[in-house]
Amino acid sequence: MTDHPESDAGRIVLDALGVVLSTLADDARIAIAYSGGLDSSVLLDAAVRVAGPARLVALHVHHGLSPNADAWLAHCEATARAYGVTFDARRVELVRDDAAGVEAAARDARYRALDAMCTAHGVQALWLAQHADDQAETVLLQLLRGAGLAGLAAMAPARASVNGVARMRPLLALLRTQLERYARAHGLHWIDDESNDDTRYARNALRHVVMPALSAHFPGYRDALARTAAHAASSQRLLDDLARIDLRDVGREGDRALSHAALLALDDARALNLLRYWMRSLGLPAASTARLADLLRQLREIAREDMHGHALRVDHAGQRLRSYRGIVSWEAVRARSERAGEDAAHARAPVSLNWRGEEVWRLPSWRGTYVFAPASPDEADAVPERMLASAPLVARERSGGERLRDEAANVSRTLKNLFQTRGVPAWERDVPLLYVGETLLFVPRIGVNRSACGATPGEPDAAWRRIEWREDVLVA
Numbered sequence: 001m002t003d004h005p006e007s008d009a010g011r012i013v014l015d016a017l018g019v020v021l022s023t024l025a026d027d028a029r030i031a032i033a034y035s036g037g038l039d040s041s042v043l044l045d046a047a048v049r050v051a052g053p054a055r056l057v058a059l060h061v062h063h064g065l066s067p068n069a070d071a072w073l074a075h076c077e078a079t080a081r082a083y084g085v086t087f088d089a090r091r092v093e094l095v096r097d098d099a100a101g102v103e104a105a106a107r108d109a110r111y112r113a114l115d116a117m118c119t120a121h122g123v124q125a126l127w128l129a130q131h132a133d134d135q136a137e138t139v140l141l142q143l144l145r146g147a148g149l150a151g152l153a154a155m156a157p158a159r160a161s162v163n164g165v166a167r168m169r170p171l172l173a174l175l176r177t178q179l180e181r182y183a184r185a186h187g188l189h190w191i192d193d194e195s196n197d198d199t200r201y202a203r204n205a206l207r208h209v210v211m212p213a214l215s216a217h218f219p220g221y222r223d224a225l226a227r228t229a230a231h232a233a234s235s236q237r238l239l240d241d242l243a244r245i246d247l248r249d250v251g252r253e254g255d256r257a258l259s260h261a262a263l264l265a266l267d268d269a270r271a272l273n274l275l276r277y278w279m280r281s282l283g284l285p286a287a288s289t290a291r292l293a294d295l296l297r298q299l300r301e302i303a304r305e306d307m308h309g310h311a312l313r314v315d316h317a318g319q320r321l322r323s324y325r326g327i328v329s330w331e332a333v334r335a336r337s338e339r340a341g342e343d344a345a346h347a348r349a350p351v352s353l354n355w356r357g358e359e360v361w362r363l364p365s366w367r368g369t370y371v372f373a374p375a376s377p378d379e380a381d382a383v384p385e386r387m388l389a390s391a392p393l394v395a396r397e398r399s400g401g402e403r404l405r406d407e408a409a410n411v412s413r414t415l416k417n418l419f420q421t422r423g424v425p426a427w428e429r430d431v432p433l434l435y436v437g438e439t440l441l442f443v444p445r446i447g448v449n450r451s452a453c454g455a456t457p458g459e460p461d462a463a464w465r466r467i468e469w470r471e472d473v474l475v476a
Helices: 008-021 038-051 069-083 102-120 132-144 176-185 202-217 221-250 260-264 268-281 289-305 334-345 415-421
Strands: 030-033 056-062 086-091 125-127 158-160 166-168 257-259 314-316 319-324 327-332 351-353 360-363 368-375 382-384 393-396 403-406 411-414 433-436 439-443 464-471
Touching: 008 038, 008 176, 030 038, 030 102, 038 056, 038 069, 038 176, 056 069, 056 102, 069 086, 086 102, 132 202, 132 221, 221 260, 221 268, 257 260, 260 268, 260 289, 260 327, 268 289, 289 314, 289 319, 360 393, 403 415, 411 415, 439 464
Parallel strands: 030 056, 030 125, 056 086, 125 166
Antiparallel strands: 158 166, 257 327, 314 319, 319 327, 351 393, 360 368, 368 464, 382 464, 393 433, 403 411, 433 439
């Protein structure tokens, strides 16, 4: 027996979308994450009926994991066109042996592609088709993985993504059986992903083996797990509020760094909560409980034994945690570690430039750039153009013993001493020294060697340049 489109199932789905739609501006553009499966097919059909096709864009991600992926893409595009809905798709490449597993890699790649398409289409909200059964599976998976409250909170009904687009799940309170009734009532056609039957994947094992057994003995388990997720989300919000309070006391440098002493003044539970929140605020992926515990243990040992911060060795997601002069911060290390291996085999050769007015001098072996920006004579690190052109500019490694005059103290000091005086950590001192001929002219993080400039004659029309050293942005 087929349900009538105006049956309870039909009204429940449309009402759920109407509630979410009412929270958006009347002209908000809405994207539908459209895989072509049952759930997203129901979401797209209902969205067309509730919001109208003109406001919608259907977004499809082609993972390439199935031999049928091209056919699925064609089906999704044809269906969207039939509705009069704009369609877009992205192909993603997956690393099959990703340490996080194929499921996690596919999910991450999918959201990156969806975010990129949302930005391209000027979307304000992305609607996702997860439902109550998906939520129950997620809570159980997180429980079995030993996740904390953030994991148990599972999927939020609505949350802003990194690009500011609201990720919304209008169907999260509905059961899959309700979506099936809607699809039958409206005569929808959808695709079946054969990988959904492969119980080697954890979620599929839960769906096909564990959930039916739970349903037989605990019919209300979905509601119970949904309540667990809601309680966990509420508790996590309170923990985040506490972390924000602690960050006001412990944070330094615009909260990109922490006070080592203030962090350790917190007990372990509170310090770990702050570290989780701080890392999340910096855009770092969540670390395991074991990794965080090791991080805090090392920070306490350094403080207890009065060790130098460079003894700290915690690497995470292409970043390295550092503690220097009482400040704890993350530093991107991927390029630096590669370079360290190269340097062990051979030192970098000096690089020279006959300066003829260039504003940019790229130095690939140091992964950075010297910039010679037009400036006025009274600007910091400004030198006359005539000096830059007076002899070849040479970028060299430190060899040890280089000296520079400390203008404030009116004495000559070694670069090592100047770096220490200015609080430059040891790992940030691997910079190219800039010579003009054989004379040291500029040291990144210290500045211009004024002794090299000599007496500057009064030339009202003389041109000046400000020297800057800019490291490449390192992507973790």
